[in-house]
Structure formats: structure tokens, C-alpha cells
Amino acid sequence: MPERNLEFGKYGARGIKGHEAVARRLDALANFIATPVTTRRGLLARLRYLTRSDHARRAAREAGLTVTDRTLKAWLDGRRSPSRRNLERVEAAYRTVRRQNVVRYLLARLNREGRGTRVEFHPLNQSQVDRPRQRAVQYRALNVRRWDRIVEAWANDDAEALNDAWVTDVVVDLGSEWGQYEYVTNVGFAA
Structure with a gap:
């Protein structure tokens, strides 16, 4: 060109x-979550967003968050903490799912x-x-x-x-x- x-x-x-x-x-x-994923509050907010419905869980798995439901529950309850690599996967899955969820809204806007x-x-x-x-x-x-x-x-x-x-x-x-x-x-x- x-x-x-x-x-x-x-x-x-x-x-x-x-x-x-x-x-x-x-x-x-x-309007992504502002709190970093490395803090407890940021991690919980992202995990709640990714696990609030069956549709959200499927989208998170498609986006690369492939841990078991048992592991997710342990993270949510605070019994275990994700590794650095899993924190990156949670962040990437969250951003991917959030982008897919706001597409219709942004297009209309x-x-x-x-x-x-x-x-x-x-x-x-x-x-x-x-x-x-x-x-x-x-x-x-x-x-x-x-x-x-x-x-x-x-x-x-x-x-x-x-x-x-x-x-x-x-x-x-x-x-x-x-x-x-x-x-x-x-x-x-x-x-």
C-alpha cells in the first residue's frame, strides 16, 4: 500500500x-477488573466471573483455563493458591471471555x-x-x-x-x- x-x-x-x-x-x-490477578481480591473477582454460569465455565475452558473443578473450588475457598503460570492462564481466560461478552454491547454503542x-x-x-x-x-x-x-x-x-x-x-x-x-x-x- x-x-x-x-x-x-x-x-x-x-x-x-x-x-x-x-x-x-x-x-x-x-471495563476490565482493575485489581491485579496477583492479589486475592483480583483473583477471586476473575474466578467468579469465569465460573458464575455453565456458559462462562465453557468459555473459560475454551479460552485455556483447563484446571479441574476441584482445583477451582480450592482456589475460591482459599485452601490453595494458583501458580504463576495458572495466574497467567486465569488472566488470559478472563480477558478473552470478557472481550467476547462485550462485543455486542460495544458494536451497538x-x-x-x-x-x-x-x-x-x-x-x-x-x-x-x-x-x-x-x-x-x-x-x-x-x-x-x-x-x-x-x-x-x-x-x-x-x-x-x-x-x-x-x-x-x-x-x-x-x-x-x-x-x-x-x-x-x-x-x-x-x-
Whole structure:
């Protein structure tokens, strides 16, 4: 594709890929449990979320939490503590199940019956770039009406598909200079 940055940061520009900023914002909208899984409170909150129904237990098993029901009960009762590896599995399963559970809600909230959501593109940071090499990049805003592919890729934790959906469905709509917004300091939207 034209306009792709091949050597980003070569002259000192700083920023992140736009799809990574979108993933962070969607994570914030998903409202994950804030307490770390390494604390008792955080572990119990995640385990309760993953074991509150048969559907949640199935989803947790599909997401990689493969311990027995007896072990889960021991963790919930406080008789045993999970290993570091199992804590990572609990966190990964929780995030996967939570993402799958909020997909419909986020799509309804972001698509707003075809009206879409206004997205703000905050340009990359060029404060460390020598003056002659700096680009004239400005803050931009765009109304995004098609969120289905973006949210689906985010829910599946597929960075490549998210990048493709973000660039082809959103960023190219910025016009002929869309490549300047491949890397940004932030992407903001309030849904």
C-alpha cells in the first residue's frame, strides 16, 4: 500500500500504531477488573466471573483455563493458591471471555444505528525530530460508521486483522495524506 511507513522513528519521531491505540481504547471501554490477578481480591473477582454460569465455565475452558473443578473450588475457598503460570492462564481466560461478552454491547454503542462514533487522531510526537525533517501533521477527526471488523478483530485478539481493518476501513478515509496517521500518539473516541 502506498503511504506506509517503512522506517518509522528513524529521525526521532515517537508514536504507536493506530490499531494499538484503538485496542487500548476498546480495552478501556470493556471495563476490565482493575485489581491485579496477583492479589486475592483480583483473583477471586476473575474466578467468579469465569465460573458464575455453565456458559462462562465453557468459555473459560475454551479460552485455556483447563484446571479441574476441584482445583477451582480450592482456589475460591482459599485452601490453595494458583501458580504463576495458572495466574497467567486465569488472566488470559478472563480477558478473552470478557472481550467476547462485550462485543455486542460495544458494536451497538459504537455503530449507534448507523450514525457512528467520532474518532480523534492525535498526530505522532515530532519533538525529537530536527526542524527540517518535521512534517506538518495536524490533529484530525473523523466519524467512523463501520466498527464490525475492528471490534471483531479486537475480540479475537488478532493484531494483524485489527491493523488491516483499522487501515482499510478508517484511516484511508482521511484522504490522500492518510499515511501520516498510521502512527499516532493517541486515538480517542467516547462511545
